[in-house]
Amino acid sequence: MEFQTFDAAYVRRLTDGDPATEAHFSAYFEKYLSMKLRSRHIAGAIADDVRQETLFRVLKTLRAGPGVSQPERFGAFVNSVCNNVLLELLHRKKRDGEAPEEPPEAADHRIDIDGSLISEERKRVVARVLDELSAKDREILRLVFFEDLDRKSICERLKVDPDYLRVLLHRAKARFQTAYTKRHGMVTHALLFLCNVAIMRITT
């Protein structure tokens, strides 16, 4: 999916109900909201509710309400709507006595949270990137992602600086991005080539 810088034209098309813009809006902010909710350990049906309610309120504000005053900050607007939805959820839960302080946390639903992001192809690329790292770096990432240890413990245990951990993560991510993009690009080119061949055969 392409990432977007928002402007008045985009907001106008969305307000007017342009199908392509609506599809983009839905896909882009579904992704954004999923990341935001994941960072707060909110998953499952609650996350679905928050996402749908946020997108619904944004469209309602655009079409039946005052609209947005700063179209170039449309993303920030969606974020604030989501914050409101989360706050309301929190207040409702507090009122019902279900969750006194924090939004609901899904302690053991990590796989559910990650499910939509995982694919065999991505795993293969990630596995290759991990195997290219030194044993120590691989162990650091294992402690971060698999053991879910807090950063301080990891740094103390493996005698590394917290900055090193972030640099390592950044490096691993960059390698993954390069390898995955390259692989995807090759697949896309191969598919395009096959499509072109098919079209040529049909037309001649």
Next chain:
Amino acid sequence: MDHQTAVRLQASEKYLLGELPPAERDEFEEHLADCSRCMEDVSTFDIFAANARSVFEDRAAGLKLRQASSWVDWLRLKPLPALAFSGALNMAMAALVVYGAVAVLPRLHSLELPGASYSFNVRGLSRGAIPSVTVPPSSSYANARVDLLRQYQKYSYVLERLSGAHFRRSGVLAAAAGSDTLDIIVPVAGLEPGEYRLIVTGSDKDVSDEIGRCILTILPRK
């Protein structure tokens, strides 16, 4: 928060690691929603993290599986012991084949061929001293003839070595109906030189009589 600040603070990495304080996290999320570059960065981090977690989970599960089937791994991952075991078996079989070809087959083969026979009579115990017979080296067979004073339903023999390495053979003999003699053909070509005792027994339902006995001396072949 603008993009430069986000990069300087390594906000994407900190956001993924949950290291941003709540206020900074909210600021970064506000920026993130409008910044395509940071959005791509965090999205890639997110995908990498989820798949790395899954890879580590798979590897941990694989390790457990390997530990569970350790005896299979012993064969698969360390082929040397398996190879050595297989090699030892093959060598044992080869030795058996060689022994058969060198030691056993010639003896069996000699039994199949016609050869000279040395004939002699064997007397019953009641008829005097035990005869001692020396079989000439040129003979392949010793033909011991026993006079039958009466007919028995069954005849059997025992041939055993008296000195040296242990040797004992026994079996049932067939006698021609109505015949007053019983011929026992002993293949001597395969026997080691030395003294042997041959005992012939006749038996009915209730009775078992020794009907002949002799000492055979097998001489070394030239």
